[in-house]
Amino acid sequence: xxxxxxxxxxxxxxxxxxxxxxxxxxxxxxxxxxxxxxxxxxxxxxxxxxxxxxxxxxxxxxxxxxxxxxxxxxxxxxxxxxxxxxxxxxxxxxxxxxxxxxxxxxxxxxxxxxxxxxxxxxxxxxxxxxxxxxxxxxxxxxxxxxxxxxxxxxxxxxxxxxxxxxxxxxxxxxxxxxxxxxxxxxxxxxxxxxxxxxxxxxxxxxxxxxxxxxxxxxxxx
Numbered sequence: 059x060x061x062x063x064x065x066x067x068x069x070x071x072x073x074x075x076x077x078x079x080x081x082x083x084x085x086x087x088x089x090x091x092x093x094x095x096x097x098x099x100x101x102x103x104x105x106x107x108x109x110x111x112x113x114x115x116x117x118x119x120x121x122x123x124x125x126x127x128x129x130x131x132x133x134x135x136x137x138x139x140x141x142x143x144x145x146x147x148x149x150x151x152x153x154x155x156x157x158x159x160x161x162x163x164x165x166x167x168x169x170x171x172x173x174x175x176x177x178x179x180x181x182x183x184x185x186x187x188x189x190x191x192x193x194x195x196x197x198x199x200x201x202x203x204x205x206x207x208x209x210x211x212x213x214x215x216x217x218x219x220x221x222x223x224x225x226x227x228x229x230x231x232x233x234x235x236x237x238x239x240x241x242x243x244x245x246x247x248x249x250x251x252x253x254x255x256x257x258x259x260x261x262x263x264x265x266x267x268x269x270x271x272x273x274x275x276x277x278x279x
Contacts, residue, residue, distance in 0.1 A: 099126075100144075104140055107120075114270070115153070116155060119148075120147070121159070126207065130148065133145075136198070137198045137199050138199075148246060149187070152184045152212075153188045156181060156188050161174060189216055189219060192209040196208075204237040206237075207227075207235075207238050208229065208241075210241065211227040211238070211240050214227070224248040227245040236264070239274040240265075241265045243261070243262070243265045243275050
């Protein structure tokens, strides 16, 4: 080996050794080297759950969140964080399902807890959790009209919160700020309960004008 060949070999060996020091994943010199990249699969999962909810598939959205975060009730979150986004998806899905999620085929039995709402008190507890989550997030983001709409919609399904829900929805409606067709559907239901049939019809028209599917405008108790 002449001097030039020796110098090239030393440089190559030094480069390989440096990579081995930098990364625990470095293979033997001459093999391939891949940097270790850790990607949280929940990032994509929560985004997909949000898309499912937006397209009207609330059960798929809820099931996805529960599979990813089965202990979500015990997690601490901030609005806009990954857990906060997952909480919002699940809270809205619960609200729109009246606290009862038919997820037996999508979620393992050990992760379902009381989310199905089939036992006494579970659906009420689920709705209360939904309101609690959306209220906390809405209070933290005062200018988020979408959160206010989701909160009012959830409260409209809790008998003792319906007057509060209507006051919030009527205020948003006056300013043309109700952010979802489901929000208008909730307002229509609340107006109907108070005997305001004309107001109910107006709210339903606004719902139908916004909705991609008329299922969003079907009255729910």
